[in-house]
Amino acid sequence: MISQRAKYALRALTALAQSDPDRPMLxxxxxxxxxxxxxxxxxxxxDLKRNGFVESRRGKQGGYLLLxxxxxxxxxxxxxxxxxxxxxxxxxxxxxxxxxxDCDGEHLCEIRHVFARVAEATRDVLFKTSIADAVGGVEDAKATELMSA
Structure with missing residues (x-):
């Protein structure tokens, strides 16, 4: 499960992606x-600013933009x-x-073998899906494609 903080970060980024790129959002x-x-x-x-995802502008026309x-x-x-x-x-x-x-050896762990596939599939979806994909509805097509593979 993702945290509420992560959901909010993703929602804020999608809001910025959908806004006018020349007009900062308050x-x-x-x-x-x-x-x-x-x-x-x-x-x-x-946090998003410190990590290079967004920028902030001060003043009357200030707010946040995607960096x-x-x-x-x-x-x-x-x-x-x-x-x-x-x-x-x-x-x-x-x-x-x-x-x-409690590990006796990773190469013998049946649980690890199953969850390795889960982790790989999860990373595949998460790192191939951009904010632009989500805003444009592409994530639905990608998810359907991955589920049928």
């Missing part, structure tokens, strides 16, 4: 449009930034590998 606009608590959204946008194009921001990148490792088991994590405490 935090209050995003919060209202996406039903995100304003104070929580401020912290999320700061990277929406087709270059994947769901996987955002989830990894906000929630940390995506793998269902610590021994399957790419960024935070850790041997399971």
């Amino acid at each position: 935090i209050s606009e995003i919060a209202t449009q996406q039903a995100i608590p304003k104070k929580f959204l401020e912290q999320i946008l700061l 990277k194009p929406a087709d270059e921001i994947t769901f996987g990148e955002v989830l990894r930034l906000i929630d940390g490792p995506i793998a269902p088991l610590p021994c399957l994590s790419i960024t935070a590998y850790r041997r399971c405490e």
